[in-house]
Amino acid sequence: MKPKIFIDGEHGTTGLQIRSRLAGRNDIEVISIPIERRKDAEARADFLRAADIAILCLPDDAARESVALIGDAGTRVIDASTAHRVADGWTYGFAEMDRAQSKKIADAKLVANPGCWPQGPIATLRPLIEAGLLPADFPVTMHGISGYSGGGRQMVEDYEAKGDDAPEYLPYGLTFQHKHVPELKLYAGLSRDPLMQPVVGDFAQGMVTVVPLQLGALSRVPTGAELHAAIADHYSGLENSVVEVAPFAATERTPELNPESYNDTNRMRLHVFANDKRAQAALVAVYDNLGKGASGAAVQNMDIMLGLTR
Known part of the structure; x- marks a missing residue:
């Protein structure tokens, strides 16, 4: 079964870039909220909780809300906002930062994508x-x-x-x-x-x-x-x-x-x-700035977390 990826905020600059980078891949399944339900909070929660990895491309407060909506569902998170980059419990998503960082990302539930x-x-x-x-x-x-x-x-x-x-x-x-x-x-x-x-x-x-x-x-x-x-x-x-x-x-x-x-x-x-x-x-x-500085890093971290590359 292919891992499900949900991009929360897929219509923003970073979200669109990530969606484009994932287009055509057959080793994952990108799930999206139907247009008519995009502003439905319950639908958003359902998709967040149904995903194997949720990539948050949102303002800081909305990113924190998404994490709260996931609760104990087990969804792993890559947050592209500033909200969690220096927060306890989050792994920094710069895979080359040191020799152990890629392994830390691979094992993490919560990854803060770098700025x-x-x-x-x-x-x-x-x-x-x-x-x-x-x-x-x-x-x-x-x-x-x-x-x-x-x-x-x-x-x-x-x-x-x-x-x-x-x-x-x-x-x-x-x-x-x-x-x-x-x-x-x-x-x-x-x-x-x-x-x-x-x-x-x-x-x-x-x-x-x-x-x-x-x-x-x-x-x-x-x-x-x-x-x-x-x-x-x-x-x-x-x-x-x-x-x-x-x-x-x-x-x-x-x-x-x-x-x-x-x-x-x-x-x-x-x-x-x-x-x-x-x-x-x-x-x-x-x-x-939209590659290694944002969407490219998010996709790299997703691949590391899924064991598609280390």
């Missing part, structure tokens, strides 16, 4: 802190640019309605209280709040995140080659990993940092750039 913005910084910072090359209290700053689809349906509609008048480059989160800060701090292994300053660009999807490092104040300053080696070692040998580490090379610019490079995939590429004489470096991640 798009934190994944790149977590992917680069965590290996360095675990290797002792950066202290947990390092003053981390991160910035980056994402396509406007990262803001959900309302931002997509706003950008597309403005056409040529849409802003090319729009910084936001300027109160430095971005909702992803707790997630980034916890899973990167930081002991102090990072400063996070994201940007929306006038393109639909794709993203680049950057963590600049001023290393001169450290008692022992790591070289760029050491930073790169620690990150490369972290991801070497991981089964079914979608994260790759670019070769370490000195360059002024590279087309590989195009934020749209990995659109419609679940891949992530990590780069380390450094100037050892200045004791400066930058950790860069390129991925699709």
